[in-house]
Amino acid sequence: xxxxxxxxxxxxxxxxxxxxxxxxxxxxxxxxxxxxxxxxxxxxxxxxxxxxxxxxxxxxxxxxxxxxxxxxxxxxxxxxxxxxxxxxxxxxxxxxxxxxxxxxxxxxxxxxxxxxxxxxxxxxxxxxxxxxxxxxxxxxxxxxxxxxxxxxxxxxxxxxxxxxxxxxxxxxxxxxxxxxxxxxx
Amino acid sequence: xxxxxxxxxxxxxxxxxxxxxxxxxxxxxxxxxxxxxxxxxxxxxxxxxxxxxxxxxxxxxxxxxxxxxxxxxxxxxxxxxxxxxxxxxxxxxxxxxxxxxxxxxxxxxxxxxxxxxxxxxxxxxxxxxxxxxxxxxxxxxxxxxxxxxxxxxxxxxxxxxxxxxxxxxxxxxxxxxxxxxxxxxxxxxxxxxxxxxxxxxxxxxxxxxxxxxxxxxxxxxxxxxxxxxxxxxxxxxxxxxxxxxxxxxxxxxxxxxxxxxxxxxxxxxxxxxxxxxxxxxxxxxxxxxxxxxxxxxxxxxxxxxxxxxxxxxxxxxxxxxxxxxxxxxxxxxxxxxxxxxxxxxxxxxxxxxxxxxxxxxxxxxxxxxxxxxxxxxxxxxxxxxxxxxxxxxxxxxxxxxxxxxxxxxxxxxxxxxxxxxxxxxxxxxxxxxxxxxxxxxxxxxxxxxxxxxx
Numbered sequence: 001x002x003x004x005x006x007x008x009x010x011x012x013x014x015x016x017x018x019x020x021x022x023x024x025x026x027x028x029x030x031x032x033x034x035x036x037x038x039x040x041x042x043x044x045x046x047x048x049x050x051x052x053x054x055x056x057x058x059x060x061x062x063x064x065x066x067x068x069x070x071x072x073x074x075x076x077x078x079x080x081x082x083x084x085x086x087x088x089x090x091x092x093x094x095x096x097x098x099x100x101x102x103x104x105x106x107x108x109x110x111x112x113x114x115x116x117x118x119x120x121x122x123x124x125x126x127x128x129x130x131x132x133x134x135x136x137x138x139x140x141x142x143x144x145x146x147x148x149x150x151x152x153x154x155x156x157x158x159x160x161x162x163x164x165x166x167x168x169x170x171x172x173x174x175x176x177x178x179x180x181x182x183x184x185x
Numbered sequence: 186x187x188x189x190x191x192x193x194x195x196x197x198x199x200x201x202x203x204x205x206x207x208x209x210x211x212x213x214x215x216x217x218x219x220x221x222x223x224x225x226x227x228x229x230x231x232x233x234x235x236x237x238x239x240x241x242x243x244x245x246x247x248x249x250x251x252x253x254x255x256x257x258x259x260x261x262x263x264x265x266x267x268x269x270x271x272x273x274x275x276x277x278x279x280x281x282x283x284x285x286x287x288x289x290x291x292x293x294x295x296x297x298x299x300x301x302x303x304x305x306x307x308x309x310x311x312x313x314x315x316x317x318x319x320x321x322x323x324x325x326x327x328x329x330x331x332x333x334x335x336x337x338x339x340x341x342x343x344x345x346x347x348x349x350x351x352x353x354x355x356x357x358x359x360x361x362x363x364x365x366x367x368x369x370x371x372x373x374x375x376x377x378x379x380x381x382x383x384x385x386x387x388x389x390x391x392x393x394x395x396x397x398x399x400x401x402x403x404x405x406x407x408x409x410x411x412x413x414x415x416x417x418x419x420x421x422x423x424x425x426x427x428x429x430x431x432x433x434x435x436x437x438x439x440x441x442x443x444x445x446x447x448x449x450x451x452x453x454x455x456x457x458x459x460x461x462x463x464x465x466x467x468x469x470x471x472x473x474x475x476x477x478x479x480x481x482x483x484x485x486x487x488x489x490x491x492x493x494x495x496x497x498x499x500x501x502x503x504x505x506x507x508x509x510x511x512x513x514x515x516x517x518x519x520x521x522x523x524x525x526x527x528x529x530x531x532x533x534x535x536x537x538x539x540x541x542x543x544x545x546x547x548x549x550x551x552x553x554x555x556x557x558x559x560x561x562x563x564x565x566x567x568x569x570x571x572x573x574x575x576x577x578x579x580x581x582x583x584x585x586x587x588x589x590x591x592x593x594x595x596x597x598x599x600x601x602x603x604x605x606x607x608x609x610x611x612x613x614x615x616x617x618x619x620x621x622x623x624x625x626x627x628x629x630x631x632x633x634x635x636x637x638x639x
Contacts, residue, residue, distance in 0.1 A: 178493055
């Protein structure tokens with residue numbers, strides 16, 4: 001009887017291990033395995049994602065004055081003077097609060113992380129020539145947009161270290177509904 | 186008068202809810218005839234066609250039986266007489282590759298969206314990708330970083346799943362203070378349903394070998410926006426897959442050719458098109474489209490974030506806004522219901538503005554996370570009527586009415602509008618979009634969402 005129980009436990013453990021293996025651990029020998037290896041240097045050319053803690057931010061730097069000049073050349077047509085919006089989003093100058101009748105969702109009033117500005121500008125902007133800005137230019141534009149929103153001062157320089165430290169006013173303004181629902185389950 | 190007597194008899198025997206809703210089992214009765222519903226535009230066309238028929242046409246001897254038909258075609262197109270069944274593009278005025286095009290749900294039947302009518306949401310145009318030059322990179326918190334060509338992926342065992350994809354911003358005109366008066370599909374048609382075929386994502390994630398701290402994947406597209414979105418690893422390992430085929434043919438460029446991530450039931454934006462990279466991480470990247478967009482501002486000033494599943498919703502597609510019921514009589518109410526949390530379990534229909542409800546017939550089979558067609562016969566008495574539908578999914582979730590949704594979420598959430606839609610048929614038979622009551626309309630601030638797509 002005792003033996004039986006032990007065997008049962010072992011069998012169950014094996015089954016659980018197999019189950020977990022097929023879900024999370026690899027490699028599964030049964031699948032085709034047609035992927036090709038790729039070097040870390042090569043991956044660097046692909047990986048442009050920037051995280052709130054600064055992971056992914058490249059070398060380089062930029063300031064508000066440089067950023068303003070670039071903004072006038074490349075951004076103002078769609079985002080308007082001083083980031084007040086035109087055919088595209090208003091980026092700065094929010095007057096009405098988020099809980100007011102006419103909330104204004106700008107970088108300064110709404111965006112939770114400053115690194116997101118760098119990430120989206122470098123990968124997507126300007127819409128007519130995405131991916132054309134250098135890292136220095138991207139830092140400069142990020143600095144100008146933060147300055148327009150009264151988050152940094154005119155003399156601040158943005159680089160991998162300083163940008164990761166910028167605290168956005170609405171960082172705590174979000175409810176992670178996915179995690180909330182998961183914890184209820 | 187005899188027709189009226191027949192109508193009365195039909196009503197007496199079969200009415201299941203107020204203002205003429207009839208038993209859905211009536212569909213089984215042979216010889217059931219519905220009155221015609223037309224749009225205002227096609228009414229004029231119809232009138233002129235009838236006139237022409239009298240003059241020139243002899244239906245007993247149509248001209249197309251007197252001469253050979255057209256030759257074979259390598260790729261078929263719809264009849265030239267269906268040239269008004271079109272997507273409705275609504276691009277940004279300056280950057281024209283940024284915007285949406287709506288599926289004409291009000292002109293369609295069944296549940297499958299033909300590839301040429303699947304809705305579009307692009308952030309900077311449709312890339313014209315040479316599949317030979319396209320690669321998928323999987324890297325990050327994995328044991329082996331791997332890169333795949335499309336030819337590699339085409340050699341994997343595939344699976345098919347029919348499912349809807351709905352933009353998180355679909356139906357957002359519903360937040361407007363006044364009821365939007367476009368055709369049903371042209372403000373609710375950012376939902377489409379196809380059979381997608383491809384490789385389960387779990388197979389590839391097992392091949393690269395997830396590390397223990399793998400919690401999210403960042404999916405990135407090869408478009409000019411380089412769209413990236415964070416997706417929890419649980420969903421990636423559960424039912425997400427990499428689609429290569431759409432309704433049996435390779436995915437259309439505007440829907441992600443050559444490779445699209447399918448995340449069944451979750452916000453359209455997560456179904457990343459032109460997929461080129463999956464980075465496995467321990468946290469979300471906090472991309473622009475999961476922070477400043479696709480989050481829902483609440484009256485408290487706090488915003489809902491990572492609201493992934495599209496909640497249950499339904500919509501009567503016929504009769505619907507801009508259509509015309511030419512005479513009182515027997516009509517077929519038909520529409521679509523769907524839920525990002527599973528199957529639709531029932532759809533109730535009301536013809537008296539929500540006072541009484543009757544359960545509609547659901548087209549079988551009802552599929553998980555797919556558009557579900559419902560139908561119900563209705564005897565219209567020629568009086569002003571309000572028709573509406575209400576979906577319930579297998580989790581028990583019931584589609585809310587607009588007042589309830591706004592009470593919970595406010596009016597500035599922009600995304601995830603899934604309230605009940607009311608169509609009013611006036612005494613002339615014209616159908617328009619209305620809200621629950623005048624009070625609601627008056628109390629709304631003057632917001633108008635026409636082109637919030639940036």
